[in-house]
Amino acid sequence: MSQLLPLTRDDIRPLVALSDGTGFFKPLELEALDEVLTDCLDSADDLAGQEAWVLWEEGRRAGFVHYAPAPMTVGTWHVYWLVVDASLQGRGRGRALMDWAEQRVKGKAGRAMFVETSGTERYLPTRRFYEKIGYEQQGVLREFYAPGDDMVVYRKGL
Ligand SMILES: CC(C)(COP(=O)(O)OP(=O)(O)OC[C@H]1O[C@@H](n2cnc3c(N)ncnc32)[C@H](O)[C@@H]1OP(=O)(O)O)[C@@H](O)C(=O)NCCC(=O)NCCS
Known part of the structure; x- marks a missing residue:
C-alpha cells in the first residue's frame, strides 16, 4: 500500500539519507536539501506556497518531491527536488510524484512547471x-x- 503525505520534521534526516543513497548528490547539495526542507516547514517568505510530499510504501519512505512558486511570476512553479529511493527507481514512482505535484500546482492556478x-x-x-x-x-x-x-x-504547460 502506498500513500503521499505532507513533509514533517521527522522526514528530513531520512530523506537526506535516501537522497545520499542514490549516489547522485554532492555533500553540498545534501546540505542544501536539509535547509530547503527545513525552510519548507518553516514557510520561508520568499517561497510562500512551497510544498514537499513524501511517498510512503509499507511503512517506509520511497521518495519525495519539493516544489514552489517562482517569485514575481504569474502561475509559474519550479520543481526543486525529486528523488526516488535507489532500490525502487524505474517503476513509476517518479512519474507518480510528478503527477501529484502537477495536480497540486494546477489546483493553485499554476500555469507552468519548470525544472532544471x-x-x-x-x-x-x-x-x-x-x-x-x-x-x-x-x-x-x-x-x-x-x-x-x-x-x-x-x-x-499545465
Ligand atoms: C529521476 C527519478 C526521480 C525518476 O523516478 P523513477 O521512479 O526512477 O522513474 P519512473 O519509473 O517514474 O519513470 C517514468 C518514465 O520515465 C522513463 N525513464 C525513467 N528512467 C529512465 C531512463 N534512465 N532512461 C529512459 N527513460 C527513463 C520510464 O521508462 C518511465 O516511462 P514509462 O512510464 O513509459 O515506462 C529517479 O530515477 C531518481 O531519483 N534519480 C536520482 C535523482 C535525480 O536525478 N533526481 C532528479 C532531480 S535533478
Whole structure:
C-alpha cells in the first residue's frame, strides 16, 4: 500500500539519507536539501506556497518531491527536488510524484512547471525521465553549475 503525505520534521534526516543513497548528490547539495526542507516547514517568505510530499510504501519512505512558486511570476512553479529511493527507481514512482505535484500546482492556478537539471552524462537518465513525462527542453545555460556542467531547463504547460 502506498500513500503521499505532507513533509514533517521527522522526514528530513531520512530523506537526506535516501537522497545520499542514490549516489547522485554532492555533500553540498545534501546540505542544501536539509535547509530547503527545513525552510519548507518553516514557510520561508520568499517561497510562500512551497510544498514537499513524501511517498510512503509499507511503512517506509520511497521518495519525495519539493516544489514552489517562482517569485514575481504569474502561475509559474519550479520543481526543486525529486528523488526516488535507489532500490525502487524505474517503476513509476517518479512519474507518480510528478503527477501529484502537477495536480497540486494546477489546483493553485499554476500555469507552468519548470525544472532544471545537469547536462552531464551522469544526468542523462534524469533528462530522459523528464522528457518521457512530457517536459520540453527550453534551453541550456552553459557551464552554469561548474566547468563542463551545463544547466538544462525543462518546461511543462499545465
Ligand atoms: C529521476 C527519478 C526521480 C525518476 O523516478 P523513477 O521512479 O526512477 O522513474 P519512473 O519509473 O517514474 O519513470 C517514468 C518514465 O520515465 C522513463 N525513464 C525513467 N528512467 C529512465 C531512463 N534512465 N532512461 C529512459 N527513460 C527513463 C520510464 O521508462 C518511465 O516511462 P514509462 O512510464 O513509459 O515506462 C529517479 O530515477 C531518481 O531519483 N534519480 C536520482 C535523482 C535525480 O536525478 N533526481 C532528479 C532531480 S535533478
